[in-house]
Amino acid sequence: MTEGKVNDPAKDNSRRNFLKYMTLLGAAAVSVGVLRGALQNITPAVSGVTGGFPTMQLVDSSGNPIKTTDLVVNNPQIVTFNYPLQSDPNFLLRLGDSSNNDVVVKPIANVPIPAGGSFPSPGGTGPYKSVVAASAICQHLGCKPPEIRFHSPSAANFPGKIHCDCHGSTYDPYTGFSVVTSPTTHPLPNVTLNWDSSTDTYSAAGLVGPTIYGQPSDLSGGTPFPSGTTKTTVTSEAP
Amino acid sequence: MSDKDSSSKILSMPSLVGESASLVKNIFNDPQPLPRKVPDYMRGKGGFWYWTGAMVMTAFLYEALTGLVLLFYYQPSNAYVSTMAFLNNTPYGSIILTSHLYGAYAMIVLVYLHLLRNLFVGAYKKPREIQWLTGIILLILTIGVGYFGYSMSGDVLSADAIDVGKGIAQQFPIQSVGFWLALVFYGGGSSISQFSRLLGWHIVLAASIGVLFALHFFIAEYNTIMPKVEKGADKAPLIDKENKEYKPWYPYNMIYMSQIMFLVTGIIILIPSILAVLPNVPILFSPFPQAAPGTAAAAAAPAYPPWFLLFIYKELDFQLSITVGPFWGTVIFIGIPLLYLLLLPILDRSEDLEMQNRPVHVALGIAGIAYLIGLSIWGAVDPGVPVDYWAFLLFFAAIIIPVYLITKYVTEEVKSDNMKEATLPMLVILLTLIAVFAFASGITISGYLASPGFAAATAMIITLVITAILVVIAVALILGILPEITQKPEKRMSGSSYTFLGAGYAFCAIALVSIMMVIPPDGSYNGSLYGIGLGLLFIIFAALTRLYRSYVYYE
Numbered sequence: 001m002t003e004g005k006v007n008d009p010a011k012d013n014s015r016r017n018f019l020k021y022m023t024l025l026g027a028a029a030v031s032v033g034v035l036r037g038a039l040q041n042i043t044p045a046v047s048g049v050t051g052g053f054p055t056m057q058l059v060d061s062s063g064n065p066i067k068t069t070d071l072v073v074n075n076p077q078i079v080t081f082n083y084p085l086q087s088d089p090n091f092l093l094r095l096g097d098s099s100n101n102d103v104v105v106k107p108i109a110n111v112p113i114p115a116g117g118s119f120p121s122p123g124g125t126g127p128y129k130s131v132v133a134a135s136a137i138c139q140h141l142g143c144k145p146p147e148i149r150f151h152s153p154s155a156a157n158f159p160g161k162i163h164c165d166c167h168g169s170t171y172d173p174y175t176g177f178s179v180v181t182s183p184t185t186h187p188l189p190n191v192t193l194n195w196d197s198s199t200d201t202y203s204a205a206g207l208v209g210p211t212i213y214g215q216p217s218d219l220s221g222g223t224p225f226p227s228g229t230t231k232t233t234v235t236s237e238a239p
Numbered sequence: 240m241s242d243k244d245s246s247s248k249i250l251s252m253p254s255l256v257g258e259s260a261s262l263v264k265n266i267f268n269d270p271q272p273l274p275r276k277v278p279d280y281m282r283g284k285g286g287f288w289y290w291t292g293a294m295v296m297t298a299f300l301y302e303a304l305t306g307l308v309l310l311f312y313y314q315p316s317n318a319y320v321s322t323m324a325f326l327n328n329t330p331y332g333s334i335i336l337t338s339h340l341y342g343a344y345a346m347i348v349l350v351y352l353h354l355l356r357n358l359f360v361g362a363y364k365k366p367r368e369i370q371w372l373t374g375i376i377l378l379i380l381t382i383g384v385g386y387f388g389y390s391m392s393g394d395v396l397s398a399d400a401i402d403v404g405k406g407i408a409q410q411f412p413i414q415s416v417g418f419w420l421a422l423v424f425y426g427g428g429s430s431i432s433q434f435s436r437l438l439g440w441h442i443v444l445a446a447s448i449g450v451l452f453a454l455h456f457f458i459a460e461y462n463t464i465m466p467k468v469e470k471g472a473d474k475a476p477l478i479d480k481e482n483k484e485y486k487p488w489y490p491y492n493m494i495y496m497s498q499i500m501f502l503v504t505g506i507i508i509l510i511p512s513i514l515a516v517l518p519n520v521p522i523l524f525s526p527f528p529q530a531a532p533g534t535a536a537a538a539a540a541p542a543y544p545p546w547f548l549l550f551i552y553k554e555l556d557f558q559l560s561i562t563v564g565p566f567w568g569t570v571i572f573i574g575i576p577l578l579y580l581l582l583l584p585i586l587d588r589s590e591d592l593e594m595q596n597r598p599v600h601v602a603l604g605i606a607g608i609a610y611l612i613g614l615s616i617w618g619a620v621d622p623g624v625p626v627d628y629w630a631f632l633l634f635f636a637a638i639i640i641p642v643y644l645i646t647k648y649v650t651e652e653v654k655s656d657n658m659k660e661a662t663l664p665m666l667v668i669l670l671t672l673i674a675v676f677a678f679a680s681g682i683t684i685s686g687y688l689a690s691p692g693f694a695a696a697t698a699m700i701i702t703l704v705i706t707a708i709l710v711v712i713a714v715a716l717i718l719g720i721l722p723e724i725t726q727k728p729e730k731r732m733s734g735s736s737y738t739f740l741g742a743g744y745a746f747c748a749i750a751l752v753s754i755m756m757v758i759p760p761d762g763s764y765n766g767s768l769y770g771i772g773l774g775l776l777f778i779i780f781a782a783l784t785r786l787y788r789s790y791v792y793y794e
Contacts, residue, residue, distance in 0.1 A: 043419065044427035044436070087430070089533075141555075141565060142402025146538035147395075166399065166542035167555065167623040183561040183625065214405045216418045221428040238535045 048220025053084055053206035055194070056225075056232040058092065065201040066092075066234050068126050073100045074152040077236040078145045080136050083191060083204040085222035088212055089136040089144055090191050090204070091162070092234055093173055095124065098153040098160075102128035103174065111176035111209065115185035119209040121176025125195040126202070133191035133204065134177040137213040138164040140184040146239050162188070177209075186210040189218065204232065255584065259369050266461050275460070276485035280467050282495045282794055288360075289464055290499050291353040296456075297503040298346035299448065305339040306388075306445065315434035318393030319531050326527065326763055333766035334773065337511035337526035343385050345507050347547045350381050351608070358583075358604045359667055360465055361592035364475040367462050368584035373455040375580045377448060382547065384444040389545050391437045396522075398532035399542050401425060401433065403565075410566030417566075473592040494788055501781035509774025515767035523549075523619060527763075541622055550611055553618035557631045576607060594663045595650035602646040605667060606639045609674035613638065616675075620682050637681075638674050645670060649717060662716050669713040676706040737790045741783065748779045 058066040058081055071079070073096035080089045095103050105124030112118050124130045138148045143166035150173065153160040161180055162171040169184035171177045177188035192206040207218045215221030225232075281289040312329060314321040325332040354374065357363060363371035386404065390397045405425050411417030424440060426432030463479035511526035522529065523546050530536035544552050551573060554560055560568025579586070587600050594601045613634070626634075649666055652658040683699040715721045732740075755772040758765050788794045 042423055044422055044432055046422065047428040047432065085428075087428070137402075141399075141406045143399055143542055144402075144532060146533075146535065147399070147542050165623060168625060183555070183565075185564070214402060214409065214421070215428070216422075221422075223429045237533075239538055 046216060046220045047224060048217070048222065049084060049224050050219075053219070054225075054230075055203050055205045056083055056230055057201060057203045058234050059231045061233055061235065063231065063233075065199070067200045068094075068128075068131070070234075071126075071131060073102055073130070074154070075150075075236070076152055076239065078149050078239050079234060079236040080145060081133075081204070081232045081234045082225075083232050084207065084219055086225050087222035088215075088218075090133050091136045091145075091150060091173070091188075092133050093131070093150055094126070095130050095132060095173060096153065102130035104129045105132050105174055108176045108178075111178050111187055111190075113186055113210060114179050114182075119176075119187075119190075121190050122192050122208065123176075125193045127195075127197070127200075131193060131195070131202065132173055132177075133193050134171075134173065134188040135191070135207070135212050136188075138166065138169055138184065139186035139188060139210060139213050140164065140167050140169045142213045143167075146237070149239050255368055255372065258366075262366075262369055262458065262461070266457070275463070275488065276481050277488050277492045278464075278466070278479065278485055279794075281464060282491065288356050290496070291349060291356050292456075292459065293496055293499055294503050295346060295349045295353055296452070297500045298342050298349055298507065299452065301342045301504055301507055302339065302346060303445065303449070305335050305342065306442075308335050309339060310442075313391070313438065315438050316431045318391060318430075318434045319528070320393075322392045322394075322528055328761075330760040331766050331769060333515060333763040334508065334512065334770040337515055337767070338508045338770065339388075340526055341511040342507045343388060344547070345503065347381060347385060350378050351611075354378060354580075355604065355608060359594060359601065359664065361473075361475065361594075361597070362465050363584045364587070364590070364592065366476045366478070367458075370455060370458045370462055371584055372581060373451055373458065375577070377451055377455060378580075379577065380444055380448045380451065384441060384448060385545070385547060387437050387441040387444060391434065391441060392528040393434065393532075394528040394530060395532040395534075395537035395540050396529050396543060396545075400544055400548075401437075403544070407565050407569055410564055412566075475590045475592055477592065491792060491794075494784060494792075495794075498781050498784040498788065501777050501784060505774045505777030505781060507774075508770050508777065512767045512770030512774055515770070516764060543619070543622060546615060546619070549618035550614035552622065553614045553626075556618075556621075556624060557626050558628050559631065561625060579603070593660065594667070595653040595660065598643075598646045598650040601650070601667065602639070602643040605646065605671050605674065606642045608671050609638050609642065609678065610635075612675045613678040616679055616682060620686070634678075638678065642670060642674055652717070658717065658719060662719075666713060666716055669709055669716065673706060673709045673713060676702055676709060680706050731793070732789075737786065741786055744779050744783045744786065748776055748783075751776055751779070 060066055060070065071092070071094040073094050075094065079092045081092055082088055083090050095105055097103050103124075106129075107123030108121040110118040111121045124132050136145050136148060138144075143164050147166050148162060148164035148169075150162050151158040151160070157163070158170060160172070160174065162173055162177065163169070164184075167183050168181065170180040171184070171188050172180050177190055179185070179187050187209055189207045189209040189212055191204050192208060194203050194205050195201075196203070212218050212222075280286060309325070312321060312325045312332070322336070326336050327333070357371065357374070386400065390400045390404070405421045408420040408424060409417040411420055424436060426434075426436040466477055466479035468477065514520050514524060514526050520526075522540055523543060529540045543549065551569060554572035555565050555568050557568065557572075560572070563571070583600070587597060589597065591597055617634075649658065649663070653660050653663060680699070680702040683695065683702045687695040687699045712721075751772050755769055758769050758772075760766070760769075
């Protein structure tokens with residue numbers, strides 16, 4: 001076939017270009033259609049709990065409620081419980097001074113968030129107002145215990161602070177888990193603990209402050225507890 | 240404007256779009272016979288540098304093969320337990336798992352080596368720009384597939400790697416996009432959803448490496464190898480024109496390539512098997528998964544990423560990264576070097592292939608690899624210790640300024656014929672090593688000053704002595720006072736030596752395989768012993784191939 005035969009005399013270039021653009025438009029339409037389907041398809045459903053924060057009683061491994069005497073002041077062990085999702089560890093601390101006497105942790109109206117803003121910290125609870133809890137996932141890049149842990153006030157390194165070995169972030173549990181040293185720009189989210197003085201039992205009822213690291217919200221983006229769970233187990237391990 | 244004009248304008252535009260269009264057109268309309276005839280020098284002395292790509296391919300094929308085996312056993316619902324069960328309770332599982340890790344390490348090292356070789360010989364220039372671009376994308380994919388693979392084991396280091404990756408993704412400037420990225424890569428939150436995604440992405444990225452590698456390979460075949468040319472004639476575009484003396488690909492190159500593939504495979508199996516039976520291997524080079532996250536044993540593992548991501552780990556300690564956050568820190572310290580590599584064919588469009596005519600890019604190449612290794616060492620020695628602005632500036636200035644000044648001086652000397660051009664490749668390697676060891680000396684000196692002791696003193700002395708030796712060799716090379724290495728004409732071994740050597744190698748192989756047959760197949764330790772034997776068998780096989788080539792083809 002020669003060039004002349006291919007070139008239909010009636011063909012004009014503006015029409016040819018017009019057809020080119022129409023074809024491109026068609027391609028764009030196909031892409032939009034495919035992309036929308038593909039992008040939505042590969043987005044997973046976020047797992048979590050619906051409704052508000054659940055209230056969960058803190059219990060030991062045999063299911064008995066944790067009492068104040070079960071908590072050791074300045075415990076060198078890493079004591080944690082999962083809340084509000086099964087994959088969210090939280091520190092449970094009974095804070096003391098360097099001679100292991102309970103310290104009253106006062107509520108703070110404005111715990112500063114270096115990245116911007118502030119939040120109210122609930123302060124200590126229990127008979128001596130010394131029991132506090134906060135997310136145990138470092139707000140910098142998500143390291144978990146034992147990499148991030150509480151160092152007792154008599155420790156040689158980071159006394160009375162929560163320090164993360166991964167990148168060196170330090171938090172102060174006595175002041176609403178506020179930021180002591182960077183690289184973190186957010187305090188640890190504080191757990192609201194309720195203490196029932198008649199039964200001497202503790203329960204977790206919510207979180208205040210920044211969102212738990214790595215999750216779209218405190219209640220989603222992790223493994224939820226089986227529905228109907230009202231207890232969460234406190235575990236302790238050697239650092 | 241007529242249609243003809245516009246199409247020719249597109250092609251003459253000095254743009255990669257135009258060049259890739261003409262490349263596609265040429266490949267389809269003017270197909271070259273594959274494989275072509277091949278020159279002898281790519282199998283001769285120094286021919287090694289023509290085969291860095293083949294070595295990467297070997298590692299990739301090894302990874303694909305062992306990865307498919309691992310796929311039979313891996314359970315995203317039970318990541319850590321299934322990984323440890325494969326390691327300890329599946330016959331020869333330890334060889335597959337540990338060499339899958341070390342095959343990935345080998346692939347990453349070889350990709351860097353391949354990249355540096357092509358950077359220094361100027362293989363990114365006309366007509367190989369697209370080849371270079373696909374190569375850089377393959378580098379990114381290789382690091383990415385390594386990251387996902389590493390994160391799959393479910394041990395404490397993988398948990399850290401996942402959390403860090405998630406955090407960096409979530410800090411994408413538009414928050415909803417960041418969260419979406421984290422969801423797509425790491426799943427909806429549950430553990431099974433997370434490990435299913437990691438497995439999926441690991442395979443998706445590996446498959447894209449396969450596809451892009453095929454493209455990279457065929458473009459490379461089309462553009463030919465960088466030919467050996469006379470001094471002064473090395474101007475882009477350089478194409479290897481077949482001549483009558485060229486030999487067919489089969490059997491010459493095929494047997495050579497087989498030899499290389501056996502050797503690389505042998506090393507990939509041998510190294511992790513040896514490390515597996517040695518005591519006290521540092522975690523950074525341990526071929527095994529670490530403790531499960533959240534256990535007391537996990538605290539003993541330093542929160543390291545794998546060594547090939549240590550440089551990212553350290554850059555996040557810079558005050559600048561702390562100020563702007565991990566996402567922008569990564570963009571600055573990883574994105575900018577990658578952008579430079581991607582744009583290199585556009586930044587350096589001159590036809591000069593000789594190193595002395597492009598000192599800036601040669602110096603950037605040397606400094607770049609020195610930064611990469613330096614940051615990695617720094618990350619391993621001082622993990623998580625913040626670096627303030629002056630130390631950060633000192634680190635960058637202390638490498639780039641001397642490297643640039645020396646490169647500039649040396650290239651000027653070569654240009655004015657005070658130095659031989661042939662010494663340049665050696666100097667490039669020396670300068671890189673000097674930069675790395677000088678930096679390592681800095682670390683060991685500060686380590687000694689911080690806590691003097693026997694180990695610190697030994698480390699300091701060793702690094703200083705190596706630096707000094709390298710500097711002396713480099714200076715001698717620059718001054719031209721090294722004795723000329725005269726090449727002796729290669730003497731061919733006698734016929735009976737070939738018989739003797741061949742029989743010796745084969746006897747070793749049979750002896751080795753006999754010993755291996757009595758090793759019980761259970762347990763990770765026995766598996767590793769078997770792996771040592773298997774690695775050695777591959778290397779003996781490579782040696783026999785070498786012997787055969789030497790006798791039959793006089794090579």
